[in-house]
Amino acid sequence: MSWDAIDSLLPVAIVLSSLLPGVFIFLVDEENHLLRTVLNLLGAVLKLALVGLLIWGVWLGQPIETRIDIAPGLTLVLSADALSVLFVTLSSVLWLITTVYAIGYLEHSPNRSRFFGFFSLCVSATVGIALAGNLITFVIFYELLTLATYPLVAHRGTPEATRGANIYLAYTLSGGLLLLVGAVWLRTLIGPVDFTVGGVLSGLPASMHGQLVAIFALLLAGLGVKAALVPLHGWLPQSMVAPAPVSSLLHAVAVVKAGAFGIVRVVYDVYGVELAYQLGLLGALGLLASFTIVYGSVMALAQDGLKARLAYSTVSQVSYIALGASLLGPVATIGGMVHLVHQGIMKITLFFCAGNYAETLGVHKVSQMDGVGRRMPLTTLAFTVGALGMIGIPPIAGFVSKWYLGLGGVTSGQYWVLLVLAASTLLNAGYFLPILYRAWFRPAPAEWPKEHHFGTRFETMGALLWPPVVTAVLCLLAGLLASAPFSPLEWAQLIAEREYGL
Amino acid sequence: MPEPAMTAPLVLCIVLPLLGALFATALPGRAVAVGIVTALVTAAAAVALTLAVWEQGTLHLVLGGWEPALAIALRADGIATALVLMANLVALGISVYASGYFQDAIRIRSFWPLWLLLWAALNGLFLAGDLFNLYVMLELLGISAAALGALTGNREAIAANLRYLLVGLLGSITYLLGVAFLYTAHGSLDIGILAAAIAANEQLFAVDAAAMTLMISGLALKAALFPLHFWLPPAHANAPAPVSAALSALVVKAAFYLILRLWLDVFAPVTGMAAAMLLALLGSAAVLWGSWRALRAARLKLLAAYSTVAQIGYLFLFLPLLVATPEGPARDNLLAALLLMAVTHGFAKAGFFLAAGLVQTNAGHDRIDELGGTAQRLPATTFAIALAGSALIGLPPSGSFIGKWLLMQQAIATGQWWWVVVILAGTALAAAYVFRVLSRAFGLEPTPLRFITDPRAEVPALVLALVSVAVLGLASGPLWTLLGLSGADA
Numbered sequence: 003m004s005w006d007a008i009d010s011l012l013p014v015a016i017v018l019s020s021l022l023p024g025v026f027i028f029l030v031d032e033e034n035h036l037l038r039t040v041l042n043l044l045g046a047v048l049k050l051a052l053v054g055l056l057i058w059g060v061w062l063g064q065p066i067e068t069r070i071d072i073a074p075g076l077t078l079v080l081s082a083d084a085l086s087v088l089f090v091t092l093s094s095v096l097w098l099i100t101t102v103y104a105i106g107y108l109e110h111s112p113n114r115s116r117f118f119g120f121f122s123l124c125v126s127a128t129v130g131i132a133l134a135g136n137l138i139t140f141v142i143f144y145e146l147l148t149l150a151t152y153p154l155v156a157h158r159g160t161p162e163a164t165r166g167a168n169i170y171l172a173y174t175l176s177g178g179l180l181l182l183v184g185a186v187w188l189r190t191l192i193g194p195v196d197f198t199v200g201g202v203l204s205g206l207p208a209s210m211h212g213q214l215v216a217i218f219a220l221l222l223a224g225l226g227v228k229a230a231l232v233p234l235h236g237w238l239p240q241s242m243v244a245p246a247p248v249s250s251l252l253h254a255v256a257v258v259k260a261g262a263f264g265i266v267r268v269v270y271d272v273y274g275v276e277l278a279y280q281l282g283l284l285g286a287l288g289l290l291a292s293f294t295i296v297y298g299s300v301m302a303l304a305q306d307g308l309k310a311r312l313a314y315s316t317v318s319q320v321s322y323i324a325l326g327a328s329l330l331g332p333v334a335t336i337g338g339m340v341h342l343v344h345q346g347i348m349k350i351t352l353f354f355c356a357g358n359y360a361e362t363l364g365v366h367k368v369s370q371m372d373g374v375g376r377r378m379p380l381t382t383l384a385f386t387v388g389a390l391g392m393i394g395i396p397p398i399a400g401f402v403s404k405w406y407l408g409l410g411g412v413t414s415g416q417y418w419v420l421l422v423l424a425a426s427t428l429l430n431a432g433y434f435l436p437i438l439y440r441a442w443f444r445p446a447p448a449e450w451p452k453e454h455h456f457g458t459r460f461e462t463m464g465a466l467l468w469p470p471v472v473t474a475v476l477c478l479l480a481g482l483l484a485s486a487p488f489s490p491l492e493w494a495q496l497i498a499e500r501e502y503g504l
Numbered sequence: 505m506p507e508p509a510m511t512a513p514l515v516l517c518i519v520l521p522l523l524g525a526l527f528a529t530a531l532p533g534r535a536v537a538v539g540i541v542t543a544l545v546t547a548a549a550a551v552a553l554t555l556a557v558w559e560q561g562t563l564h565l566v567l568g569g570w571e572p573a574l575a576i577a578l579r580a581d582g583i584a585t586a587l588v589l590m591a592n593l594v595a596l597g598i599s600v601y602a603s604g605y606f607q608d609a610i611r612i613r614s615f616w617p618l619w620l621l622l623w624a625a626l627n628g629l630f631l632a633g634d635l636f637n638l639y640v641m642l643e644l645l646g647i648s649a650a651a652l653g654a655l656t657g658n659r660e661a662i663a664a665n666l667r668y669l670l671v672g673l674l675g676s677i678t679y680l681l682g683v684a685f686l687y688t689a690h691g692s693l694d695i696g697i698l699a700a701a702i703a704a705n706e707q708l709f710a711v712d713a714a715a716m717t718l719m720i721s722g723l724a725l726k727a728a729l730f731p732l733h734f735w736l737p738p739a740h741a742n743a744p745a746p747v748s749a750a751l752s753a754l755v756v757k758a759a760f761y762l763i764l765r766l767w768l769d770v771f772a773p774v775t776g777m778a779a780a781m782l783l784a785l786l787g788s789a790a791v792l793w794g795s796w797r798a799l800r801a802a803r804l805k806l807l808a809a810y811s812t813v814a815q816i817g818y819l820f821l822f823l824p825l826l827v828a829t830p831e832g833p834a835r836d837n838l839l840a841a842l843l844l845m846a847v848t849h850g851f852a853k854a855g856f857f858l859a860a861g862l863v864q865t866n867a868g869h870d871r872i873d874e875l876g877g878t879a880q881r882l883p884a885t886t887f888a889i890a891l892a893g894s895a896l897i898g899l900p901p902s903g904s905f906i907g908k909w910l911l912m913q914q915a916i917a918t919g920q921w922w923w924v925v926v927i928l929a930g931t932a933l934a935a936a937y938v939f940r941v942l943s944r945a946f947g948l949e950p951t952p953l954r955f956i957t958d959p960r961a962e963v964p965a966l967v968l969a970l971v972s973v974a975v976l977g978l979a980s981g982p983l984w985t986l987l988g989l990s991g992a993d994a
């Protein structure tokens with residue numbers, strides 16, 4: 003087989019590497035752990051290998067594209083550029099880690115085939131979003147992600163889970179409809195909307211600018227729901243009823259990132275950052291993102307539930323990406339892009355740890371966390387790395403993001419960005435440091451709310467312990483080795499160079 | 505004159521189920537076997553017909569050797585063939601499902617002859633080339649459908665289907681009156697000849713317009729266009745599940761097909777924006793009202809029936825856009841999208857009703873609020889409802905997603921943006937009523953160890969639903985080819 007043929011099949015193979023195992027997992031008998039685990043891990047490892055090929059191809063600058071006509075004039079395009087590689091790699095790596103975690107987490111609970119089936123579909127939809135080469139493909143996978151996530155949020159089957167899932171669905175489907183209208187409208191104006199570096203709309207006459215602003219509002223409303231921009235964020239705290247692996251992967255990475263990634267795509271590869279700036283769209287986006295950053299942090303301060311606090315923290319942190327996209331200039335772009343990865347690995351660490359506290363000790367609230375550091379030192383160490391990274395303490399990944407965002411604000415003359423970042427950092431410290439203080443320095447209670455002993459020599463089951471430790475190490479590496487080749491920062495710089503034609 | 509081998513499927517599609525109906529009546533003890541064999545060969549004939557039209561384009565056949573003006577003419581163009589293929593594949597699925605559905609001998613003996621008769625009438629209607637022949641098939645279809653619908657045997661079913669029968673008769677008589685007008689004015693019943701005569705005689709505009717009004721109103725009653733939909737929900741909701749599937753997916757579609765045929769072929773010179781707007785306005789009301797009632801429905805099958813009212817409404821939204829769009833790729837896309845929506849709804853709604861029937865037999869009722877446990881006991885069936893449901897909503901990938909995309913695109917392009925608002929509202933309501941059902945499937949009740957528990961009942965529903973999503977949603981290009989449309993980038 004020639005290299006060209008491989009290049010044209012690679013994107014579709016990456017989507018199928020989780021889609022097909024997912025379909026088979028539905029058919030696996032509930033008690034057949036072995037087959038299900040093999041299918042899960044096989045898909046995850048195969049996907050990683052394919053992504054490795056993809057990174058290599060994009061690095062060399064080869065065109066990698068699959069085109070499938072679903073109807074005359076409507077084409078499903080899966081292609082890979084530097085930006086998609088960033089998101090694909092993030093989701094594929096974290097999928098493998100989360101699959102291990104989920105296998106441990108869900109042991110002995112019912113409906114595992116259903117869970118892992120939909121879990122695989124979610125990841126397929128996420129990489130589909132990452133690889134979407136035009137707007138209709140993006141819309142299709144964006145909706146698929148909504149549908150595949152719904153059963154996972156509802157998974158526990160309690161009335162609260164059903165309620166949370168329905169709220170999630172109401173928000174995301176309404177957003178999806180607005181996105182759809184925006185996409186159709188744009189398609190009517192200019193024909194097929196292929197994502198192109200530098201945007202595709204700059205040649206349109208000024209008389210159309212009114213329509214372009216309206217379309218941007220529709221697209222942003224649709225994407226803002228998943229990216230949890232205030233006031234469209236209401237579903238995120240509600241869907242924390244989902245099992246921990248779902249909160250970790252989907253609500254830290256896949257779903258919210260799909261929204262943020264979409265905003266980045268629309269700003270850079272549909273409108274083009276120059277045109278978006280001229281139309282005043284960047285200013286509006288920056289305002290919305292800044293407000294969300296501060297609001298999410300303030301809300302997080304008030305939460306006693308650990309997952310709820312993390313959820314509001316997500317609301318705040320994901321908007322850093324939108325903030326980066328809203329500032330004109332390559333430095334801010336680097337900050338936003340790199341945060342796409344950094345926020346993902348830091349937040350997934352925190353959610354894994356929250357799941358471990360709940361499963362091992364029955365601890366769900368911040369006020370119950372006194373002394374957990376001594377009972378579960380490795381988990382708490384991982385949690386500490388994630389939390390300090392979120393605050394932006396060097397040398398953890400989050401520092402790099404904030405540094406570039408701040409620098410980007412200064413170089414584009416928008417000094418207020420520094421204020422937003424400073425306020426957010428103070429608030430981050432305000433809601434994370436008390437947790438760390440309780441965990442490490444307060445005495446442990448005589449009895450934990452609901453303690454499980456897994457019979458291992460570690461503090462909890464191995465499948466639960468190692469995933470957060472691994473992701474915490476990744477957070478450190480991403481910060482320490484930020485200028486090594488193929489680091490997230492290096493890759494974000496590559497994207498910024500290509501977008502600005504440097 | 506085309507090759508007999510090419511036109512043979514045209515005749516076979518109608519004759520085979522008719523023969524099957526005769527055999528099923530003559531051999532009541534073997535009705536199921538006769539039915540299944542007939543279903544297989546008829547579906548094969550439909551596939552052969554599709555291949556013939558795919559290669560040759562439109563097929564014509566005149567029976568009985570009379571002059572074309574009066575003869576029984578059969579005709580298969582792209583639109584008819586697309587619907588025949590959909591109807592026969594769906595009918596095959598329904599037949600497999602029905603072979604296990606009916607348990608007592610009396611029902612089995614009544615179901616198969618009537619069902620095969622309905623099938624023959626359906627194919628006859630799609631393939632008829634003259635207006636009187638169409639009328640005969642329409643009557644046959646209405647009577648066999650009402651008889652089938654009453655097979656449940658309870659009071660509500662009989663009352664609902666008696667009303668269905670009378671409404672159907674009223675509809676076909678109104679249609680026949682219009683046909684009489686046309687015959688008096690132009691002296692022919694052949695669709696092609698009439699179309700030419702109507703285009704040529706502009707002084708007969710008033711007669712033609714009156715005939716059109718009569719014929720389309722009669723058919724709108726049969727197609728259950730709002731506000732003439734009142735008979736549909738009770739009739740479809742109370743019929744046995746395979747019959748509900750056939751009524752909702754196919755029979756209503758046949759009436760719509762006739763409206764479309766008249767609109768495009770016969771009355772093209774008479775139709776105008778005013779008539780199209782009126783029909784689309786009624787269609788919008790159907791979309792909103794039908795979806796709203798589906799959301800409020802207490803029972804699963806009633807929900808599905810109201811959803812049919814809404815889905816038929818979408819098809820009427822295309823008419824003003826067809827009028828406003830000049831010949832060319834954009835109009836081609838629009839026409840193909842219309843057919844795609846109709847065909848997708850056929851597969852999806854049949855799958856939905858078959859699955860709902862299984863839920864009903866399993867639970868002993870179909871009250872949505874109490875279905876949690878059953879939905880979880882039957883994962884494959886719930887999955888079929890989910891797939892069919894996403895096609896009804898118009899979520900990607902499904903044929904109706906592409907259909908709605910092209911519909912909205914053309915609505916924006918022609919400046920008729922208000923239909924976009926209707927589509928959005930209808931889609932949101934559809935999502936609400938589908939997920940009202942699906943949200944019951946994730947409760948705390950125990951679930952079985954296996955995905956599929958009853959293959960003969962679950963596989964047809966699953967396959968039909970899957971076609972509406974995966975096949976029509978990911979590879980709808982062949983439909984354009986079958987319709988003979990180019991549909992380049994619009």
